[in-house]
Amino acid sequence: MTALIGAVIEAFSELRIHKTRVLLALLGVMLSVAALTSVVALGNMASAGMVQTSERMGGRAATLGVSTPSAGSDQAAVVAAYAEVVDRYSIEYSSLRVDTFLGIRTPAGRIDAMGLLIEPDYGTMRRMNVVDGRWFTDGDTERLAPVMIVNEAFHTLMGSPDITTDPGVELLGERDVKAVIVGILADDYSGAQPQAYLLKDQTDRWELAGVQGAPPTLEAWVPAGLADELTARITADLKAQFGPDVSVYRQDYAAQGDPYGGLTLVIGGVAGLVLLLGAVGLLNISMVTVKYRVREIGIRRSFGATSGRIFFGVMMESVVATSVAGVAGVMLAVAVVSHPRVQPMLAAGATDLPPFPIGAALLGVGSAIAVGALAGLIPALVAVRVKVIDAIRY
Amino acid sequence: MTAPETVPAAGTDWPPLVSLRQVTRTVRIVDLEELHVLRGIDLDIHPTDSLSIVGRSGSGKSTLLNLLGLLDLPTEGTLSFRGMDVRALGGDARARLRGGAIGFIFQQFNLLPGRTALENVMTPLLYAEGRQFWKREKLASAMLDRVGLGDRMREFPSNLSGGEQQRVAIARALVRTPELILADEPTGALDIETGAIVMELLDEVAAETGAALVTITHDANVAVRARTHYRLDAGVLRPEAAAA
Numbered sequence: 001m002t003a004l005i006g007a008v009i010e011a012f013s014e015l016r017i018h019k020t021r022v023l024l025a026l027l028g029v030m031l032s033v034a035a036l037t038s039v040v041a042l043g044n045m046a047s048a049g050m051v052q053t054s055e056r057m058g059g060r061a062a063t064l065g066v067s068t069p070s071a072g073s074d075q076a077a078v079v080a081a082y083a084e085v086v087d088r089y090s091i092e093y094s095s096l097r098v099d100t101f102l103g104i105r106t107p108a109g110r111i112d113a114m115g116l117l118i119e120p121d122y123g124t125m126r127r128m129n130v131v132d133g134r135w136f137t138d139g140d141t142e143r144l145a146p147v148m149i150v151n152e153a154f155h156t157l158m159g160s161p162d163i164t165t166d167p168g169v170e171l172l173g174e175r176d177v178k179a180v181i182v183g184i185l186a187d188d189y190s191g192a193q194p195q196a197y198l199l200k201d202q203t204d205r206w207e208l209a210g211v212q213g214a215p216p217t218l219e220a221w222v223p224a225g226l227a228d229e230l231t232a233r234i235t236a237d238l239k240a241q242f243g244p245d246v247s248v249y250r251q252d253y254a255a256q257g258d259p260y261g262g263l264t265l266v267i268g269g270v271a272g273l274v275l276l277l278g279a280v281g282l283l284n285i286s287m288v289t290v291k292y293r294v295r296e297i298g299i300r301r302s303f304g305a306t307s308g309r310i311f312f313g314v315m316m317e318s319v320v321a322t323s324v325a326g327v328a329g330v331m332l333a334v335a336v337v338s339h340p341r342v343q344p345m346l347a348a349g350a351t352d353l354p355p356f357p358i359g360a361a362l363l364g365v366g367s368a369i370a371v372g373a374l375a376g377l378i379p380a381l382v383a384v385r386v387k388v389i390d391a392i393r394y
Numbered sequence: 395m396t397a398p399e400t401v402p403a404a405g406t407d408w409p410p411l412v413s414l415r416q417v418t419r420t421v422r423i424v425d426l427e428e429l430h431v432l433r434g435i436d437l438d439i440h441p442t443d444s445l446s447i448v449g450r451s452g453s454g455k456s457t458l459l460n461l462l463g464l465l466d467l468p469t470e471g472t473l474s475f476r477g478m479d480v481r482a483l484g485g486d487a488r489a490r491l492r493g494g495a496i497g498f499i500f501q502q503f504n505l506l507p508g509r510t511a512l513e514n515v516m517t518p519l520l521y522a523e524g525r526q527f528w529k530r531e532k533l534a535s536a537m538l539d540r541v542g543l544g545d546r547m548r549e550f551p552s553n554l555s556g557g558e559q560q561r562v563a564i565a566r567a568l569v570r571t572p573e574l575i576l577a578d579e580p581t582g583a584l585d586i587e588t589g590a591i592v593m594e595l596l597d598e599v600a601a602e603t604g605a606a607l608v609t610i611t612h613d614a615n616v617a618v619r620a621r622t623h624y625r626l627d628a629g630v631l632r633p634e635a636a637a638a
Contacts, residue, residue, distance in 0.1 A: 002522070002523050002524070002527040002528075005527075006520040006521065006527065009520060010520060013509070013513070017507075017508035017509060018508070295504070296506055299504050299506065300517070300521075301465075301489065302463065302465065302492070302498045303492075303493055303498075303517060303518040303521055304489050304490055304491075304492050304493010304494060304518065304521040304522075305489060305493070305521050306485070306486040306489040306490065306521075307485055307486065307489070308486060309521065388460075388465045389456075389460050389465055389466060392500065392504060
């Protein structure tokens, strides 16, 4: 017990006395850990941003796209069959979807804008990025007047009305209807075409869609582990009803495996390289330090310090120092990565800005301790091999 | 070779603390030639003994000191400490024995830089156990008081004179109340007057604690203070009735 306490006291004493050298060594380790943690965190967050963008394009893992082209124009039968599928397999999130064009009266005259007729779950399933106003709620389905959500391009086309004033848009169809814009979505890319989202139930009620006669498709967000089984079952169910021309397939980004695995590998490689450079720097300083301290080690041996105590002491100094540096490095990395100017750059397109990954922080501190132990090991072995007699005369 | 009968050691009735019998120390130098640094050394050191060993440079004084301090092992012969054969002890056991029973005083003081006088004196107690470990600050303070540095405890070595530094080194060597004090040219870096004061103090404190004191020196004035005198010449230890 006294040996352990004594070693810790010695380690802190050494750190205090050699504070300039320690600070220089720690600065290197701290920057290495900060770089390592930042690279991993930035990589994770950028990857999360890309995943979110991908999810907006094709849905979350696993999203099944269901279509029945052979059903012809019998939309009611298709919708009923989809509802039965959702009910039978207890699918929590699902949405009908119809891609269509909507006649819109704008200040510049009539245009045909891209329209998506969907259900409220679609927003969760696709991580829709509402920048102003709100997404649909279940209550919107019951509203008499249709509500719509438009992208920024559409909003600009309409003269950028204030969303809080419930701006109306005239939809041109069998009979003209005024819809209220309740939310604005970020454009997916620069120069995006005007696009509007409406609830399918409301468009059915107002006979705004279906003029093209295309039956709706179904999107279902299911557990990834059940995706294959559900694909087979839903296909079989619908084929029995609508014939062979039924398509059920995974449409999310992870359908063919994780596309960001390569990115993760590259990030890991860069992080490892950064850490290696830090470790080599620390080892270099540690070796020089031990050479400098040969005499002191000899003096301590003359006081009765065992070789184990000397080994433990040198190791302890290194580990204590790098642990402190590791925590400081992680704090620096958190400060950099969480900076308001940095976050939007690394997670462009992300609706839910991912938090600083805990894993990256733990990796940073863990790596610092490991580097301390490794960088302390060689000097500690050198220290143990010091010949006391020669060391005292050094 | 035992202590000369003409100058009986104070504790000869007791079993020897350190005993060397026909000890030889050989080192291998370039092209495998062997150099006999020490030859056939016989020596008994009893508790409370006061020995001086004089000799020219290269005569083997430091090698003998290292053997007595358990820092080195003989090539041939027997070295025992408290009756135990030192060769049979492992490195860690020797280190623990050294820490508890032997105090070193070096020519260049060898105080640890960057630590105050008090911290320097406390350092050996970090390797102790029990009361010595837990009461290290109190013990170190008392020892610094004893060597007359009670008011200089918080000073760094760089702010102390040579005589003061050596007094700190004496306090450090004695703080674990060793049975054997090994002083290697303790006044070598001091002027004559300061050296005399330091040696007087060393003799006093050693006598108070009952420790055996072995002084290796070039200085006849220092050697003469011991009760038993030896000369080391070309690795051979011979008794001297009086210092040269």
